[in-house]
Amino acid sequence: MSFDPVVRLTDVSRVHGDGPQAVPALREVSLDIAAGELVAVMGPSGSGKSTLLNLVGGLDRPTSGEVVVAGTPLSGMTAGGLAGLRRRHVGYVFQDLNLIPSLTAAENVMLPRELDGVRAGRARREAGDALAEVGLADVAGRFPDEISGGQRQRVAIARALVGERRLILADEPTGALDTPTGDDILQLLRARCDAGATVLLVTHEPRYAAWADRVIFLRDGEIADSTATPLESARLSAERTPASGPRSGGEA
Amino acid sequence: MQISCNWHTEYAYSVCMTIRHGILTLLSQGPRYGYQLRAEFEASTGAAWPLNIGQVYTTLSRMERDGLVSPGEQDEQGRVVYSITEAGLAEMERWFRTPVVPSDRPRDELVIKLAMAVTAAADVRPIIQAQRTATMRTLQEFVRAKRASVGDPAQRLVLDSMIFQAEAEQRWLDHCEAVLTASPQTQEKQR
Ligand SMILES: Nc1ncnc2c1ncn2[C@@H]1O[C@H](COP(=O)(O)OP(=O)(O)O)[C@@H](O)[C@H]1O
Ligand SMILES: [Mg+2]
Numbered sequence: 001m002s003f004d005p006v007v008r009l010t011d012v013s014r015v016h017g018d019g020p021q022a023v024p025a026l027r028e029v030s031l032d033i034a035a036g037e038l039v040a041v042m043g044p045s046g047s048g049k050s051t052l053l054n055l056v057g058g059l060d061r062p063t064s065g066e067v068v069v070a071g072t073p074l075s076g077m078t079a080g081g082l083a084g085l086r087r088r089h090v091g092y093v094f095q096d097l098n099l100i101p102s103l104t105a106a107e108n109v110m111l112p113r114e115l116d117g118v119r120a121g122r123a124r125r126e127a128g129d130a131l132a133e134v135g136l137a138d139v140a141g142r143f144p145d146e147i148s149g150g151q152r153q154r155v156a157i158a159r160a161l162v163g164e165r166r167l168i169l170a171d172e173p174t175g176a177l178d179t180p181t182g183d184d185i186l187q188l189l190r191a192r193c194d195a196g197a198t199v200l201l202v203t204h205e206p207r208y209a210a211w212a213d214r215v216i217f218l219r220d221g222e223i224a225d226s227t228a229t230p231l232e233s234a235r236l237s238a239e240r241t242p243a244s245g246p247r248s249g250g251e252a
Numbered sequence: 253m254q255i256s257c258n259w260h261t262e263y264a265y266s267v268c269m270t271i272r273h274g275i276l277t278l279l280s281q282g283p284r285y286g287y288q289l290r291a292e293f294e295a296s297t298g299a300a301w302p303l304n305i306g307q308v309y310t311t312l313s314r315m316e317r318d319g320l321v322s323p324g325e326q327d328e329q330g331r332v333v334y335s336i337t338e339a340g341l342a343e344m345e346r347w348f349r350t351p352v353v354p355s356d357r358p359r360d361e362l363v364i365k366l367a368m369a370v371t372a373a374a375d376v377r378p379i380i381q382a383q384r385t386a387t388m389r390t391l392q393e394f395v396r397a398k399r400a401s402v403g404d405p406a407q408r409l410v411l412d413s414m415i416f417q418a419e420a421e422q423r424w425l426d427h428c429e430a431v432l433t434a435s436p437q438t439q440e441k442q443r
Contacts, residue, residue, distance in 0.1 A: 044426070044430070179412075187399075190399075205419070206387075206388065206391055206418070206419040206422040206423070207391065207395075207415050207416070207419045209388065209391075210388065210391035210392045210394065210395040210415070211392075211395050212392070215388050215392070217381075217384065217385075224381060225381050225384065225385050226385070227385055227388050227389055227392065
């Protein structure tokens with residue numbers, strides 16, 4: 001089923017609150033993301049970028065429409081099932097990093113694996129590999145406030161990469177970094193994609209968005225534009241391919 | 253169209269002078285043949301600035317006339333090696349010391365196009381949207397070229413410059429969209 005998209009959104013809407021206070025954050029968004037694809041989302045503040053990322057990661061549920069990740073429709077899953085899916089498949093880099101100050105870099109990276117139930121020795125080894133991949137093997141034993149902002153950012157990325165996560169969601173991972181450091185981060189994400197992972201990246205910096213295979217522009221909760229061929233035609237050709245499987249994704 | 257005439261003269265002059273100074277810089281590292289100068293000039297600008305060999309020889313003969321370079325003997329294949337003179341070195345150093353003055357007129361077709369569209373009360377949003385996507389595609393190509401240019405710092409910096417310029421255009425388009433969306437005049441038009 002490798003022809004299936006890793007992420008498929010079909011007519012997804014998300015309204016925050018209800019009644020006169022209701023805020024439509026996302027309006028009937030449809031989007032397919034293939035394995036190995038790096039997709040960047042751009043848009044003004046409040047256009048729905050973080051909402052989109054949270055829905056794809058199962059941290060939030062749509063008001064209507066369906067989100068399918070790795071062939072599994074998220075609507076049918078329990079909270080526990082969602083948490084398990086997130087731990088096994090999804091790596092997050094949050095806007096505000098969320099590193100735990102009382103844990104070393106290596107311990108921060110190990111944490112999601114320990115939550116997976118992986119034994120400490122193995123989790124430590126994997127954390128070491130992930131830190132080496134982002135060029136931080138030598139600061140593994142230091143605490144977040146003992147390393148630079150750029151290094152903290154890379155620790156957060158190592159934490160998202162650890163344990164073979166196939167889908168990486170990154171919300172402004174370049175933060176306030178200078179351009180060469182930001183380029184290093186994109187280089188890392190790009191390398192992960194080239195190795196087969198899927199990355200959905202939110203950024204407001206065009207120079208980083210340009211590392212993506214496809215750039216999507218959100219406006220008021222809608223996809224205003226994209227650098228790819230129109231979604232409709234991409235879907236039509238996918239549906240004509242027999243190997244692409246059922247439209248609804250089915251049970252995986 | 254006096255503006256565009258002036259602008260062309262100014263631009264041609266600046267192109268001419270930049271080629272001269274580029275050639276002087278290459279010759280400051282040692283004597284070179286014309287064809288070498290052309291290849292090295294293109295390589296260090298990441299092929300952002302292609303030169304034809306005729307341009308190189310025309311420039312060299314004018315620089316010889318101005319005492320900035322001196323030709324050596326012809327070899328048996330009829331090729332001539334050029335060297336930099338004392339005056340040439342001084343001119344190159346002056347160039348590096350002098351900041352570049354940006355052109356004082358908007359010479360960008362896109363800026364004129366949007367200004368005209370706003371003046372003519374056209375719906376500017378489709379223009380902005382189409383341009384934003386096109387500029388992003390260009391930016392994607394620059395980044396691909398930059399990823400391929402590892403190990404060549406000069407080329408990489410030239411590409412970075414093109415990336416920053418395209419990014420500035422992208423930001424300016426977002427700014428135009430935000431300003432026009434906020435203006436009551438345009439909202440009226442969209443109804
Ligand atoms: N938990 C929430 N409760 C109410 N409104 C929200 C909530 N989260 C987001 N919103 C609103 O939804 C819209 C989209 O927000 P968001 O996805 O965070 O945008 P972005 O990440 O592009 O800045 C905004 O108008 C925001 O105020
Ligand atoms: Mg956000």
